[in-house]
Amino acid sequence: MVFEVTPSSNVALIGNALMHNTEQKLNALELNATAGHSGRVCLRATLMLIGLLTLQACSDGGDSFNATFVELGTVGRGTTPDIAHSDSTFEGQHYSGSGLCASCHSNADTGEPVMAVQDDSGIRDVSIGTAWESSMMANSTRDPYWHAVVANELKRFPNLEDEINDTCTRCHAPMANDLAKKEGLDFQLFDSGSEKDGDFVQGFYSMDAGNELFNHAMDGVSCSMCHQIADDGNLGTDAGMSGGWTVETFADPTQRPAYGQYSDPEGGYMLQQAKFSATFGAHISSSESCGSCHNLKTNPVDKNGNPLPNQSHFAEQMMYTEWENSIYDDAGSAPASCQSCHMPKLDQSVQLANAGSTRKRDNFSEHTMLGANTVMQSMMRDFAEELGISSDIDFDESIVRNRDFIRTSAEVELQNLAYDGEKINMDVQITNLTGHKLPSGYHARRVYLHVLVTDASGKLVYENGRMNSDGSIDGVAEDVGPSQFEPHHDVITSATQVQVYQAITGDHNGKKTNSLLLASQYLKDNRLTPLGFDKANVPSDIAVVGGALGDNDFNQGVDNVTYQIATTGEAPFNVLVELRYQPLSFGDVSDLFTSSEEIDQVDMFRTMYDQLPHHDEVITTAVGTAE
Numbered sequence: 001m002v003f004e005v006t007p008s009s010n011v012a013l014i015g016n017a018l019m020h021n022t023e024q025k026l027n028a029l030e031l032n033a034t035a036g037h038s039g040r041v042c043l044r045a046t047l048m049l050i051g052l053l054t055l056q057a058c059s060d061g062g063d064s065f066n067a068t069f070v071e072l073g074t075v076g077r078g079t080t081p082d083i084a085h086s087d088s089t090f091e092g093q094h095y096s097g098s099g100l101c102a103s104c105h106s107n108a109d110t111g112e113p114v115m116a117v118q119d120d121s122g123i124r125d126v127s128i129g130t131a132w133e134s135s136m137m138a139n140s141t142r143d144p145y146w147h148a149v150v151a152n153e154l155k156r157f158p159n160l161e162d163e164i165n166d167t168c169t170r171c172h173a174p175m176a177n178d179l180a181k182k183e184g185l186d187f188q189l190f191d192s193g194s195e196k197d198g199d200f201v202q203g204f205y206s207m208d209a210g211n212e213l214f215n216h217a218m219d220g221v222s223c224s225m226c227h228q229i230a231d232d233g234n235l236g237t238d239a240g241m242s243g244g245w246t247v248e249t250f251a252d253p254t255q256r257p258a259y260g261q262y263s264d265p266e267g268g269y270m271l272q273q274a275k276f277s278a279t280f281g282a283h284i285s286s287s288e289s290c291g292s293c294h295n296l297k298t299n300p301v302d303k304n305g306n307p308l309p310n311q312s313h314f315a316e317q318m319m320y321t322e323w324e325n326s327i328y329d330d331a332g333s334a335p336a337s338c339q340s341c342h343m344p345k346l347d348q349s350v351q352l353a354n355a356g357s358t359r360k361r362d363n364f365s366e367h368t369m370l371g372a373n374t375v376m377q378s379m380m381r382d383f384a385e386e387l388g389i390s391s392d393i394d395f396d397e398s399i400v401r402n403r404d405f406i407r408t409s410a411e412v413e414l415q416n417l418a419y420d421g422e423k424i425n426m427d428v429q430i431t432n433l434t435g436h437k438l439p440s441g442y443h444a445r446r447v448y449l450h451v452l453v454t455d456a457s458g459k460l461v462y463e464n465g466r467m468n469s470d471g472s473i474d475g476v477a478e479d480v481g482p483s484q485f486e487p488h489h490d491v492i493t494s495a496t497q498v499q500v501y502q503a504i505t506g507d508h509n510g511k512k513t514n515s516l517l518l519a520s521q522y523l524k525d526n527r528l529t530p531l532g533f534d535k536a537n538v539p540s541d542i543a544v545v546g547g548a549l550g551d552n553d554f555n556q557g558v559d560n561v562t563y564q565i566a567t568t569g570e571a572p573f574n575v576l577v578e579l580r581y582q583p584l585s586f587g588d589v590s591d592l593f594t595s596s597e598e599i600d601q602v603d604m605f606r607t608m609y610d611q612l613p614h615h616d617e618v619i620t621t622a623v624g625t626a627e
Contacts, residue, residue, distance in 0.1 A: 076596050076606040081144060083388035084208035086218035091275075093253060094182055095175045095216060098138070100274055101223040102129025104353040114354045115364075117346055126350060128223075128367045133390075134398035135369035137221040139380055141173040142387045144605045145584065147205070148592060150189055151601035153516055157305040160517065165189055169217070170243030171293035175225050176204060176217035178247055185213060190601070218388065221293075224276065227258045229289055231281060236288035241295040241320065259284040261365060269356025285365065287330075290338040291320030294441070297541075300508065300520035308508050314520050315541035316443075322436040322542050326557075327532035334531075336435060342370045368398070370405040372439075373583045374617055377402070379608050386608075403617060409434045410447075410528070412579050412622040415560075419573060419626040424453065424462075424565040426626070428577055430528060432557045437527035437542075438501065439581060444514070444588040446502035447528065447619065448473060449561065450578040455569030462565050465498045471586040471615035476500055478587030483512055485587075488526040488547030490554075491562045499561050501527050502585070504546075514591045522546075531557035572627040582616035584609070 088099030106114060106129030113125035125131075132138050140146070150168050154161060165188045169177045173189075180187030191206050193199035207214035219225075228247045234240030250256050254271060259281030267278025283289055297313040315321075319338075323329060328336040349360040380387060381395035410432055417426040428449065432438045439445035453462035466474045475496040477484035485504040489497050505519035506512055513519055526548035529535060535544040535555050544554070553560040567573070589609060596603040 076593070076610065077603045078607050079600060079603045080383065080386045080607050081147075081601075081604045082386060083142060083205065083218075084214070085388045085390070086215045087209040088215070088219055090212065090215045090219075092179065092212065092216065094179055094247065094249065094256075095222070095224045095228075096274060096276070097215060097219050097224075098129060098132070098222045102127075102133075104269075104273070104355050106130045115350045115352065117348045117350060126346065126364075126366055128352070130394075131367040132223075132369060134377065134393050134395050135367075136371055136373055136376065137369045138219075139387075139389065140171070140220040141169075141176075141217050142220070142380070142389060143172070143376065144379065144383075144387065144601070144608060145376060146172055147189075147601040148599070148605035149516065151599050152592060152595050154190065155595065155599055156515060157301065157517060159305045160301070161188070161192070163299075164517075167243070167298070171221070171296075173204070173217040173220070174243075174245075174293075175219060175222060176213050179213065179216050182249060187213065224256075224258070226289070227260065227276075227284065228256060229259070229284070229292065231283040235283055235286070236291060236320075238297075240288070240292050242297050243293060245289075245292040257281070261285050261363075262361060266357040266359065269353070273355075285337060285339055287320060287323055287338045294319040294338075295321055298516060298519070301517050302508060303518065305517075308520055311508075311520055316516060316519065317441045318542050319436040319440050321539060322440060322530060322533070325533050325538050325542065326435055326530035328435040328530065329532075332532060338435070339365055341435065343367060344370070368401060371402055372406050372409070372581055372617070374399045374402050374406075375583050375612060375615060378613055382611065382613075383608050406581060406617050406619055409438060409581075410579055410619050412577055412620050414575065414577060414622045414624040417575065417624045417626050419571050422566060424563070424567060424573055424575070424626045426563050426565075426575065426624070428561045428563065428622070430559050430561070430579060432528035432530055435530055437529055439527060439583075443503045443505050443519075444585050445581070445583050446500050446585045447579060447581050448476075448501065449499040450580055451563065451565075452576045452578075453565060453567060454574045455567075456572055457570060459569060461567045461569040461573070462495065464492065464495045464563075465580075467580070467582075467616060471582065471584070471589070473498060473500075473586065476587075478504075478512075478585070479590075482587060482591050485512060485524055488524065488551065488554075489561060490547070490551045491564065493564045493566075501559075503527055514588050526554065526559075528559060529555065529557055533557060572625050575624045575626060577622045579619040579621070580616050581619050584615070586615075 088097040090097040091100060106127040113127050115127045116123050117126055150164065153164050157164065166177065169189060177187065179185065186201055188201060188203045189205050190203040192201050192203065204214045204217045209215060230246045230248050232246045234244060234246065253275040254277065256276050257279040258270060258276040259279050261284060263280045265278035265280055270276055270278050295318050296316045298316045300308050300311055300314045302308060326332060327334045343365040345363045345365055349362045350364050351358060351360050377395050377399050380389055384391050410430060413429045415427040415429055439447050448465050450465035451463065452460065455461050468474065472479040475498045477486045486498060486500045489499050492499065502524065503522055504512060504524040505514065506521050506523040507518045508520045512523060522545040524546040525544055526546060529544065533556060535549065548554045592602055593606050596606045
């Protein structure tokens with residue numbers, strides 16, 4: 001729907017236009033107008049109907065707005081998940097639950113931490129189980145966004161049910177996936193078929209703690225999973241990635257290894273209590289082990305689920321390969337493994353367990369599994385019961401820890417900041433300090449610049465990249481029209497141009513898509529590259545795509561963005577620049593929400609998402625004054 005409205009148009013006019021063009025009931029209307037430079041005025045309206053619409057209208061100084069209404073999806077049904085609690089103390093032939101490990105490697109019966117260090121905040125508990133249980137690794141199978149995305153793909157491609165279930169659970173529910181293959185069990189995430197038709201198959205999503213498969217699944221990426229990955233010669237190769245890890249089978253459970261970082265393990269007590277043999281394994285501390293899941297190639301298809309001819313794969317996420325092409329690679333100028341950042345070593349010696357050996361160990365790698373998805377951690381905290389998560393898990397502490405971690409991922413510097421009497425000119429230099437692209441991994445993530453300018457009186461005279469309460473960002477193309485995406489910017493002259501670092505996926509026809517299996521190419525990839533990454537000399541799977549490829553000051557971990565801000569007001573002007581991270585982009589979730597009427601898991605995720613306390617995080621800031 002397109003309407004021509006004047007700046008004086010009121011709520012009634014827009015409401016009447018909408019009511020005339022839709023049979024759905026108008027419940028509420030939020031209307032905002034913001035003034036940009038050179039008389040440009042932008043109008044944004046969010047309209048809560050039985051269908052959700054967003055209005056973006058802009059004028060370059062004339063008397064009228066060209067207003068475009070974009071339908072983003074239906075209103076949610078308000079459903080929530082009801083996942084059972086699992087038994088994490090299970091003992092299986094191939095794996096054992098995290099609760100069994102934590103009985104020695106976390107709090108003792110006294111409630112005192114088994115592993116503790118003294119720092120500026122006092123005594124800090126660094127016990128293995130306590131650190132791990134609030135991580136995204138521990139909760140990988142209970143991740144409601146993952147549920148929604150998989151359910152959406154299963155609905156879209158029913159002919160690929162087996163492939164989707166296997167591929168998606170291989171890394172999100174690895175122990176259950178492997179158990180099913182070893183034991184020949186039926187295995188899928190969600191229920192299918194019906195008892196009436198005689199073809200009902202139960203998925204582990206609806207099972208409970210009485211089922212071995214369910215317990216293996218809901219323990220996520222767990223202790224006996226990672227610590228049993230074999231150094232089989234495939235780690236670090238294509239065969240060992242995309243879930244290509246190997247856990248060997250032993251007829252005698254006491255022969256199962258528990259690979260660890262120490263060359264002189266003391267494992268008698270572990271062998272007696274848990275039937276795992278403590279074994280040194282250098283590979284457990286290598287990036288190659290992480291790459292087994294964090295390099296993922298998919299098999300792209302057309303809209304009917306048929307494989308695309310002449311295309312062997314799509315590089316859905318390639319964190320390991322990005323790292324290989326940085327200074328942090330083992331052969332680079334500043335070698336650092338994935339574990340170096342995400343599992344930092346303690347600077348104090350600690351005892352590892354409450355039983356067996358009392359020996360203290362140096363350089364222990366914390367099991368915090370540091371990451372950046374505090375948004376999802378907040379959802380898991382607030383909906384723990386619905387997701388079957390223990391209420392005892394301290395997500396708040398983990399969120400604080402991860403916020404601190406996020407702030408180490410980049411630097412921002414203001415350069416050449418000046419006011420010429422008509423406009424503010426400045427260069428914003430961003431340096432990526434991570435060992436991979438920023439953001440990296442799944443394509444829903446984005447990093448963006450938020451710029452605020454106030455004049456001498458403290459009045460806000462310019463804002464670029466403002467986030468709204470629903471997670472949308474003013475001026476960003478995909479947050480208005482789902483088929484659009486924001487181009488890469490080298491020079492920004494308008495408040496409607498926002499620098500967004502992201503990967504935008506497209507299908508084989510070059511049409512933007514958020515579907516994992518339809519994605520066969522990148523239409524845009526201007527994610528900040530790591531230091532040492534030469535965009536002219538990297539594999540095609542991690543190539544820079546779009547405008548950033550021709551941007552001469554975008555390379556080697558650094559980007560420089562020039563701002564030309566026409567403004568009124570009284571100098572001096574104070575400038576604040578924020579680099580912010582959003583793990584779930586508004587355009588991605590809006591597209592997903594179009595399926596919430598027919599797919600329960602999508603609606604459940606939507607219900608929880610709409611109640612989130614925050615949708616992004618500040619990575620770092622820079623301030624300056626233009627006179």
